[in-house]
Amino acid sequence: MHPDEVQASHAAKFFTHLAVERKVAASTQNQAFNVLLFLFSKVWNRKIAGLKF
Secondary structure, three states, X not given: OOHHHOEHHHHHHHHHHHHHOOOOOHHHXXXXXXXXXXXXXXXXXXXXXXXXX
């Protein structure tokens, strides 16, 4: 999906997938969240629709 199409609900589904299906630790979820924020805000200079940061 194109970065302009990503919404907060997509990110939430991804983090739920990490927690429920992949059973990753909370620290791994936190790292994934921070990577996503960095990628969007610093690399692509975009915001995720519906996500406040």
